[in-house]
Amino acid sequence: MPELPEVETTRRGLEPHMPGRRIEAMVVRDRRLRWPVEPGIEDRIAGQRILALRRRAKYLLIDVERGTLILHLGMSGALRLVAHDEPAGLHDHVDLRLDDGRAVRLTDPRRFGSLHYTEQDALLHPLLAQCGPEPLGDGFSPGYLHRVTRGRTASVKEVLMMGRIVSGVGNIYANEALFRAGIDPRRAAGRVSLARYARLVKEVRETLEAAIVAGGSSLRDWLHADGTAGYFQQDYYVYDRAGEPCRRCGAPIRTLRQGQRASFLCPVCQR
DNA sequence: CTTTTGACCTGACAGC
DNA sequence: TGCTGTCAGGTCAAAA
Numbered sequence: 590m591p592e593l594p595e596v597e598t599t600r601r602g603l604e605p606h607m608p609g610r611r612i613e614a615m616v617v618r619d620r621r622l623r624w625p626v627e628p629g630i631e632d633r634i635a636g637q638r639i640l641a642l643r644r645r646a647k648y649l650l651i652d653v654e655r656g657t658l659i660l661h662l663g664m665s666g667a668l669r670l671v672a673h674d675e676p677a678g679l680h681d682h683v684d685l686r687l688d689d690g691r692a693v694r695l696t697d698p699r700r701f702g703s704l705h706y707t708e709q710d711a712l713l714h715p716l717l718a719q720c721g722p723e724p725l726g727d728g729f730s731p732g733y734l735h736r737v738t739r740g741r742t743a744s745v746k747e748v749l750m751m752g753r754i755v756s757g758v759g760n761i762y763a764n765e766a767l768f769r770a771g772i773d774p775r776r777a778a779g780r781v782s783l784a785r786y787a788r789l790v791k792e793v794r795e796t797l798e799a800a801i802v803a804g805g806s807s808l809r810d811w812l813h814a815d816g817t818a819g820y821f822q823q824d825y826y827v828y829d830r831a832g833e834p835c836r837r838c839g840a841p842i843r844t845l846r847q848g849q850r851a852s853f854l855c856p857v858c859q860r
Numbered sequence: 861c862t863t864t865t866g867a868c869c870t871g872a873c874a875g876c
Numbered sequence: 877t878g879c880t881g882t883c884a885g886g887t888c889a890a891a892a
Contacts, residue, residue, distance in 0.1 A: 623868070647886075664885035665870075699869045701886065743863065752887070759886070848864075851884080
């Protein structure tokens with residue numbers, strides 16, 4: 590689902606089409622997202638020019654003249670670029686009507702996504718202020734990860750998924766990065782060495798970057814096709830491969846549950 | 861403080 | 877065919 594690479598691919602796909610355009614109107618058909626979409630948001634947004642598109646963690650930030658829209662795609666959300674008169678489907682909850690005859694349309698069947706608007710510094714918004722460092726940024730370093738995990742008994746995999754430790758690493762990429770780093774996801778985070786965290790940081794970065802590249806290359810034309818990056822499928826080492834042979838050693842991939850979510854590992858390659 | 865659990869929601873799928 | 881149950885996913889909020 591929308592993990593960090595999908596959000597980044599969406600941002601890059603929309604980048605040529607949104608900044609510089611004016612939002613003629615905002616249409617909210619269903620306010621029931623994860624939190625109710627603020628009443629009156631339409632009037633506060635209408636008429637503003639879009640300045641930039643940014644990403645922080647898995648949030649897409651749409652900077653406009655007087656503030657910032659803060660959008661999360663949840664688990665089933667996607668954005669598309671459509672014509673104004675394109676009929677809205679069942680799960681098409683929000684449109685941003687641009688001044689070029691098109692609209693950026695939010696579709697989210699499960700409504701786990703969210704949409705906020707702030708006229709403060711968006712990074713100080715309660716949803717963003719607590720986010721840990723970006724996994725692709727300098728703040729996510731072996732020393733940082735080693736330091737903040739000392740004394741923690743939670744597993745390295747669960748800690749890797751904690752947004753306050755590092756933002757934007759979801760279940761798929763936590764599983765994949767731990768496989769590539771050769772670390773057993775069940776190991777206590779506080780008992781992983783600095784050297785192994787160095788490897789893990791490298792693998793988190795490379796896994797995410799490769800997925801962003803894959804997303805970019807599978808991105809359809811936002812102007813002429815149906816306009817969404819969708820959720821690109823990749824070849825995973827372990828994710829969703831329970832019982833299948835490890836791509837490195839052939840041993841069957843095992844699955845287990847950690848904190849109510851599925852983990853996958855190769856019992857031979859990961860220690 | 862940390863850790864665990866629950867909540868939110870719908871579509872896909874398995875099994876009867 | 878139509879039910880019922882399970883699962884997936886992200887992340888905040890509350891409980892322990």
